[in-house]
Amino acid sequence: MFPVKIILIAYNSGRWLKPCFDSLRRVSCNNYEVILVDNGGNNMVVQLAREMDKISALATPFSMPFSEANNFALVNGGLDSEFVCFLNQDTISREDWLSACLAVMEKDEMVAAVIPLIENYDGTTWDQAFVTCAKANPQLYERLQQGVRGSFNDLPEFVEVPEITAAAMVVRTEALMKAGPFDPIYGSYYEDYDLCRRIATAGYRVGICTRGRVGHYGGSVTTDRKAYLRRARWICRNRVIYAARWKWKNRLAGLVWYLALDLPRNFARSLLGRSAIPFRSFLRAHLDLVPLLPRLISPCHDRKVWLQYLRAIGWPGLVEHAPTGGPQPVEIN
Structure with a gap:
């Protein structure tokens, strides 16, 4: 069994997969296996799986949102490791970031989710989603203002923040088993933040490793106007779902305030x-939220639907924390 399973979802991967795998050679950690998931629109998955070592290929039964495609990989071999790494197809490994993240987690068993420093694909500036995560730590955020050429060696190798992006996220499998997988209510966007909140609620730490770097393009599947509008729509709707779970002190009162x-x-x-949200996407996002109102208003109903999903995908063992802001131990059998 490999200590690390890297889950990589390929969707219309075109130009992205080969550079991503070529750059993984910079990772000196050899104890990993890549689960390459063909999620539609790809022509290199089988070829790469044949040509490269330590790759196993899966194919989703149909094209799935990011959260569900990762969960599909988790329950089909992804959990058979001490650590799981969620890696986007449009990433470039600048250096041995995986070993750096693992070193942080091996030093502190309560650190359960880590990302490296994340630049844009060209290495000219910081990835915007990464900067958003880093803002929670003033010391790190101030240092980021020096640009990507700045040094971070004098900072702690692990900086704690409440949320991190799943572009290159290493997660302790033990914590993932307790917190549960990505919640498909999000589809794509904010599903990683929600997972981080559940991991933290389970008593673990989440943060950034300052000793490794990855480049990230971001939005590699946003290839036309239709995809751009869909992305804006999902971001808009998911922002409300995330706020209902983790920011509103009372769900009903929070909804009234929002409306x-x-x-x-x-x-x-x-x-x-x-x-930044086009009007058309804004309207459709809020129409999407209408059938979700029972989940947004009621933590009990939200938990019930969550458990139904876990049973449907065959999630193993005990999930200690539901995506409702508090501990709710439940047996999934």
């Missing part, structure tokens, strides 16, 4: 073109 204040303000900004 009375935040929704009208965001509606106006989107309508006037002052928002």
Whole structure:
């Protein structure tokens, strides 16, 4: 059994897969296996699996959202390791970041989810999703202002933050078993933040390793206007779901506040073109939320649907924390 399983979801992978795998040679940690998941629109998966060592290929039964495709890999061999690494297809390994992340986790058994420093694909600036995560630690965020050429050797090798992106996330399998997989309610975007919150609620630490770097393109599947609008729609809807679970102190009161204040303000900004979310995507996102209202309002109903999903995919063992902001031990059998 390999100590690390790297799960890589390939979707319309085109230009991305070969550079990603070529760069993995910079990773000196040899005790890993890549689970390469063909999630549709790919023409290199089988060839790469044949030509390269330590790769096993899976094919999803149909094209799945990011969260469900990763969960498909987890229950089909991904959990047979001490650590799981979620790696995006549009990443470039700058250096041996995997060993650096594992070293942090091996020193502290309560560290359960880690990412390296993440630059853009060209290495000219920082990845924006990474910067958003780093803002939670003022010391690290201040250092990032020096640019990608700055040195981080004087900072702690592990910096704790509440949320990290799944572009290159290493997770302790023990913690993942307790927290559960990605929640498919998100599809794509914010599913990684939600997972980090559940891992932290289970008593583990989440953060950034300052001793390794990965380049990330971001939005590799956003190839046309239709894909761009879909991405904006999912980000808009998922932001509300995430807030309901982890930011609203009371779900019903939080929803009333959102409908009375935040929704009208965001509606106006989107309508006037002052928002990053196009108006069409904004409207469709909120139509998507209507059938989800029972889950947004009721933690009990939210938990019930979550458990139904875990049973449906055959998630093994005890999940100690439901995606509702608090501990709810349940046996999945």
